[in-house]
Amino acid sequence: MQNEQEQCLACRLYAEAIDLDESGQLVMLSFQDTSREAEILKALQDYQRLHNRSQQLSKIGHWDIDVKTMKLTGTDELFEIFGLPKGSPFKDFDAVVHPEDREGAIKIIENTINNGGRYDSTYRIVTHDNTLKWVHAIGESVIAEDGTLVEISGSVQEISSLKAVEEELYRMQKLKSLGVLAGGIAHDFNNIHTMVFGNISLALNNMADSQPGYRDLRQAEKAIHRATNLSNQLLTFAKGGNPVKTPLQLDVLIKNLVSMDLAGSNIKPELRLPGEGCVVDADRGQMEQVFSNLVINAIQAMPNGGYLYINVDSVEFPAPRWNLDSGKYVHVQIRDEGRGISEENIDLIFDPYFSTKATGNGLGLATVYSIINRHGGRINVNSQIGRGTTFDIYLPAGSDSLPEDTETDDAVSATGGRSGRILVMDDEPLLCELACKILEKEGFEVDITLSGSDVVKKYQQAIVVNRPYACVIMDLTIPGELGGKETVQEILRLHPEARAIVSSGYAVDPVMANYRDYGFKGVMPKPYNPTTMVKIVCEVLKAS
Numbered sequence: 001m002q003n004e005q006e007q008c009l010a011c012r013l014y015a016e017a018i019d020l021d022e023s024g025q026l027v028m029l030s031f032q033d034t035s036r037e038a039e040i041l042k043a044l045q046d047y048q049r050l051h052n053r054s055q056q057l058s059k060i061g062h063w064d065i066d067v068k069t070m071k072l073t074g075t076d077e078l079f080e081i082f083g084l085p086k087g088s089p090f091k092d093f094d095a096v097v098h099p100e101d102r103e104g105a106i107k108i109i110e111n112t113i114n115n116g117g118r119y120d121s122t123y124r125i126v127t128h129d130n131t132l133k134w135v136h137a138i139g140e141s142v143i144a145e146d147g148t149l150v151e152i153s154g155s156v157q158e159i160s161s162l163k164a165v166e167e168e169l170y171r172m173q174k175l176k177s178l179g180v181l182a183g184g185i186a187h188d189f190n191n192i193h194t195m196v197f198g199n200i201s202l203a204l205n206n207m208a209d210s211q212p213g214y215r216d217l218r219q220a221e222k223a224i225h226r227a228t229n230l231s232n233q234l235l236t237f238a239k240g241g242n243p244v245k246t247p248l249q250l251d252v253l254i255k256n257l258v259s260m261d262l263a264g265s266n267i268k269p270e271l272r273l274p275g276e277g278c279v280v281d282a283d284r285g286q287m288e289q290v291f292s293n294l295v296i297n298a299i300q301a302m303p304n305g306g307y308l309y310i311n312v313d314s315v316e317f318p319a320p321r322w323n324l325d326s327g328k329y330v331h332v333q334i335r336d337e338g339r340g341i342s343e344e345n346i347d348l349i350f351d352p353y354f355s356t357k358a359t360g361n362g363l364g365l366a367t368v369y370s371i372i373n374r375h376g377g378r379i380n381v382n383s384q385i386g387r388g389t390t391f392d393i394y395l396p397a398g399s400d401s402l403p404e405d406t407e408t409d410d411a412v413s414a415t416g417g418r419s420g421r422i423l424v425m426d427d428e429p430l431l432c433e434l435a436c437k438i439l440e441k442e443g444f445e446v447d448i449t450l451s452g453s454d455v456v457k458k459y460q461q462a463i464v465v466n467r468p469y470a471c472v473i474m475d476l477t478i479p480g481e482l483g484g485k486e487t488v489q490e491i492l493r494l495h496p497e498a499r500a501i502v503s504s505g506y507a508v509d510p511v512m513a514n515y516r517d518y519g520f521k522g523v524m525p526k527p528y529n530p531t532t533m534v535k536i537v538c539e540v541l542k543a544s
Contacts, residue, residue: 011033011034011035012034013030015028015030016028016030060077060155060156060157061074061075061076061077061078061079061080061081061082061155061156061157062074062075062077062078062153062154062155063075063078063153063154063155063156064151064152064153065090065151065152065153066150066151067113067149067150067151067152068150070090071089071090072088072089072090072093078156081125081133081135081156081158082096082125082127082156083096083125083127083128083129083131084096084128094106096125096126096127097123097124097125097126098123098124098125098126098132100124101123101124104121104123105121105123105137108121109139109152112139112140112141112152113141113149113152116141116143116149117140117141118138118139118140118141119137119138119139119140119154120136120137120138121136121137121138122134122135122136122137122159123135123137132160133158133160134158134159134160134162134163135156135157135158135159136156136157136159137154137155137156137157138154138155139152139153139154139155140152140153140154188505189227189228189505190228190505190525190526190527191428191431191505191526191527193224193227193228193526193527194431194434194505194526194527194528195428195430195431195434196220196224196527197221197224197225197228197527197528197529198434198438198527198528198529198530198533199434200217200220200221200224201221201529201530201531202434202437202438202441202530203217204217204218204221205530221529222260224527225260228527243282243283243286243371243374243375243513244283244285244512244513244515244523244525245281245282245283245375245513246281246282246283246284247279247280247281247398248279248280248281248282248284248287248398249278249279250278250279250280250282250287250312250330250332250395251273251274251278251312253284253287253288253291254271254273254291254310254312254332255271255273257288257291257292257295258271258291258295258308258310261292261295261296261299262295262299262308265299265305266304266305267298267299267302267305267306267307267308268305268306268307268308269307269308269310270307270308270309270310271310271311272309272310272311272312272313273310273312274312274313274314277313277314277330277397278312278314278330279330279397279398280330280375280395280396280397280398281396281398282375282395282398283371283375283513285525286371286374286375287371289367289368289371290367290368290371290372290393291332291334293364293365293367293368294334294368294391295308295334296364297336297364297365298334298336298338298389300338301336301338301339301340301388301389302336302337302338302339306336306337306338307336307337308334308335308336308337309333309334309335309336310332310333310334310335311331311332311333312330312331312332312333313330313331314328314329314330314331314397315328315329315331315394316328316329317329322378322380323378324376324377324378324394327396327397328396328397329377329394329395329396329397330394330395330396330397331392331393331394332392332393332395333390333391333392333393334390334391334393335388335389335390335391336388336389336390337387337388338388338389339385339386340383340384340385340386340387340388340389341381341383341385341389342385346381346383349365349381350365350366350368350369350379372393372395375395375396376395376396377393377394377395377396378393378394379391379392379393379394380392419443419444419445420444420445420470420471420541421444421445421446421447421462421467421468421469421470422439422444422445422446422447422469422470422471422472422473422537423446423447423448423449423455423458423459423462423469423471423472423473424436424439424446424447424448424449424472424473425448425449425450425451425452425454425455425472425473425474425475425478425484425487426448426450426475426503427450427451427475427478427479427481428475429450432448432449432450433448435448435473435533436448438530438533438534439533439534439537441530442534444470444537447469450478451478451481451482452474452478452481452482452483452484452486452487452490453481453482455472455474455482455487455491456482456487456490456491456494459472459491459494459495459498460494463494463495468495469498470499470541471499471500471501471537471540471541472488472491472498472499472500472501473500473501473503473524473537474487474488474500474501474502474503475503475504476502476503476504476509476511476512477504484500484502484503484504484511484520485502485511485518488500488502488518488519488520489519492519499521499522499540499541500519500520500521500522501520501521501522501523501524501536501537501540502515502518502520502522502523502524503523503524503525503526503528504525504526505525505526505527512525521540522536522537522539522540523536524536
């Protein structure tokens, strides 16, 4: 016979003594099966543990206030959230509320005590160790059968992490709006800058260094260049700024920038530039922003003058380091003898809108950090109060040398003697006129148009009469019309070998960064000067 499985039962024992007549006593025992009761009790205990754990994880504390005695009772999590000892009185909770939020939080409680109902409130608290927390509190009145208010009960949840996410999203939305605004402003500014910059450069090309006004025009040219950097700095920070990469001799760029930025200052440069092995694939305009910002930062850090040390060399990491892959890098070290950065601020200097200067906007170093990251590089900083600051920048090395026909600085003069038909499209008539002057001076035959649809018509007519255009320069954005992105596709359908250059004041547009993916053979960010324009056109014509 199979043994029955043993089963453990919970039971409750009752015993009662009964007196018999002359026989003594009788003890009567009775048993009650409490297995189901034990199961329910265990389930309740498990639920309570789970409930307590969920409160801890979600940082929710429950509380009750007796309105007659104003005595508060609450869960352990409640006291932990407020950073108070268990059993603290209600008045201690008032003291923890942030001074700016205290009056409003107390008024809500008092209103509930006086009028009943429910409330929902969000406010800040500051614990005894100066930790700032955001909490969300809800409560409701408890009414007795006779209609009197006997207590208020509710819960408090710490929402500091949620609040941080909300603030970050809000900041990102503001930056997105700022980016849209900055993009439009920068586009218009860069069109204007191109016209001013280009005409000044044309005038300088026709003047000797000794002529009256030459020096003034050269200073104006530098000022326009600086203004462009400032508008692009805001745009790069606000919208991102995908780099338009080309081979770049970094030491030459730094040498030219230092000479320009330190002109008229009491800062003396000490440069160690190797002259070779310093080529990177980078966006020239963005690299100018990076090193101009760092040089200007050093100037402001040394109001009484001093030395600025800049060293450029190449390094190789055999294994990944920091956030960089293994490989060759160009290393630029910039060291000043300024006042230095305090320890509590050193980790904040790359944060947007943070500045230690009374007149600073906090965008300079934030922009530097953003650009270096987008180029796959790294920037480190070391500083000591009274002993200066050192920035170390690492950028992935490009090819060993620049192409033979690529100039390494902006000192390329227009020589003339070119030929070929070029079609220019821009919605700014003055800019078209400027482009016409620049290219015709070089020997090109130039047609201009203000819209993409006219470009397609002119290009088609040129094919029919067997006088094709050697190159088309197109503005990326034409309000209410076909822009460069759409027009180049129409041109390529007519002539798959067409050579097109995209130009725009929206330097951060992805089309500018990845122009070849959209069918363009070259890119010409605005503003540009005559030298840059001719150089890019010649490069496209020669490469195609």
